[in-house]
Amino acid sequence: MHLITHTPFQATVTELALGPAEPGGPGDDWQVMLGKVNDVNANGKAVGRSMASPLVFHASHWTSGLLTDLQALVGEYTNETTKDGWIIFMSEANAVNAGGTVVGFVEYTESILVPLLGRFEVTADMAVLNMTGIFPGRALDINASGQVVGYSFQKVAWHSSSINQTSQYAVLWDNFQITSLFGTPSGDRSEAHGINDHGQIVGVAWGAQIQGGWLWQDGQFTLTGNNNPSAINNAGQIVGRFPNGLGFPQAFLWERSVQTALPMLPGHGISDALDINAAGQIVGYSQAGDIRSVTTRRAVVWSEGVVHDLTAMLPRDSGWTLGIATGISDAGHVVGLGTYRGERKGFVLTLPQRLTVTGIFSNMSRMA
Numbered sequence: 001m002h003l004i005t006h007t008p009f010q011a012t013v014t015e016l017a018l019g020p021a022e023p024g025g026p027g028d029d030w031q032v033m034l035g036k037v038n039d040v041n042a043n044g045k046a047v048g049r050s051m052a053s054p055l056v057f058h059a060s061h062w063t064s065g066l067l068t069d070l071q072a073l074v075g076e077y078t079n080e081t082t083k084d085g086w087i088i089f090m091s092e093a094n095a096v097n098a099g100g101t102v103v104g105f106v107e108y109t110e111s112i113l114v115p116l117l118g119r120f121e122v123t124a125d126m127a128v129l130n131m132t133g134i135f136p137g138r139a140l141d142i143n144a145s146g147q148v149v150g151y152s153f154q155k156v157a158w159h160s161s162s163i164n165q166t167s168q169y170a171v172l173w174d175n176f177q178i179t180s181l182f183g184t185p186s187g188d189r190s191e192a193h194g195i196n197d198h199g200q201i202v203g204v205a206w207g208a209q210i211q212g213g214w215l216w217q218d219g220q221f222t223l224t225g226n227n228n229p230s231a232i233n234n235a236g237q238i239v240g241r242f243p244n245g246l247g248f249p250q251a252f253l254w255e256r257s258v259q260t261a262l263p264m265l266p267g268h269g270i271s272d273a274l275d276i277n278a279a280g281q282i283v284g285y286s287q288a289g290d291i292r293s294v295t296t297r298r299a300v301v302w303s304e305g306v307v308h309d310l311t312a313m314l315p316r317d318s319g320w321t322l323g324i325a326t327g328i329s330d331a332g333h334v335v336g337l338g339t340y341r342g343e344r345k346g347f348v349l350t351l352p353q354r355l356t357v358t359g360i361f362s363n364m365s366r367m368a
Helices: 070-074 353-367
Strands: 012-016 036-040 046-053 056-063 066-069 076-078 085-096 102-109 113-122 127-131 137-142 148-155 163-174 177-180 189-195 201-206 211-217 220-225 228-232 238-243 249-255 258-261 268-276 282-288 298-303 306-309 320-328 333-340 343-350
Touching: 036 333, 036 343, 046 066, 046 333, 046 343, 056 070, 056 102, 066 070, 070 085, 137 163, 137 189, 163 201, 211 228, 211 238, 249 282, 268 298, 298 333, 320 343
Parallel strands: 036 085, 036 320, 056 085, 085 137, 163 189, 189 228, 228 268, 249 268, 268 320, 298 320
Antiparallel strands: 012 343, 036 046, 046 056, 046 085, 056 066, 076 085, 085 102, 102 113, 102 137, 113 127, 137 148, 148 163, 148 189, 163 177, 189 201, 201 211, 201 228, 211 220, 228 238, 238 249, 238 268, 249 258, 268 282, 282 298, 282 320, 298 306, 320 333, 333 343
């Protein structure tokens, strides 16, 4: 049985600035061309993108609430194939592992934009961009051993005007060697969204081979159904969204070949689960049953089948409305987007100890 509650637990939240060019006001969606926070590791390092100028975003990370522009640290990248120095135009950090390695994508300016896959090796005072090869696409997740997943495009020439984006295919980079999870690209579309420390990968496909969600391990696919998985933890629990009976997206948990719909906040009809930690705690959002009603969107955490409104964990006079939770660490750090006194901000929230400990013990009992 899945319960719904507005939790009495108390959480702490820290503002994450989204850059000097972040516009005022709440914004209309977390996916538009604005700053956002995508992931956080157990040390509390958050990654995403900040706005360097209007409509231009830079890969960034936040430590103890302080913003570091990773793109500014890298500056120019030397292409080892042509030995040319390229100036990065835009970039975004999508994930960070326990060791602090950040993955995402960069775009360069020649005559046109060329997206490339890369990862930032970050130290205290510098960042180095290591390219995974001249393949347009995006890196979306990284595990503890440095394996990276995402997607690439079938490419016949250097400029992006020559990229065949109908052949978008899920890929794994292991020690900088790229592997297509679906073999030779054949016009189908697929994306790899998450990878755990056992090398299990989840994603989605739209094509003749596979339709819907999938789990990949050691070259073998398991279909997860008509859904779109976002993440997988080391226990093999998968989360994401699926179209419910009303045709709206709804968050799900897939475990041991069984999909369970996750509850929404009262009066809501749309939800999505975006990340899951080792304790089985899941984060995402819940909103009213109108896909345009983003103002009703609330960041939530699911723990033991109970959905908690993260804003309700804060004092009533905090000034915060937390709109979407995009990542959760094994230590109980939650990152996402919200508004603080009407202004659009990123946030990192530390879950109450009681909620975190309960989740850890309950997940251990499931794994036993």
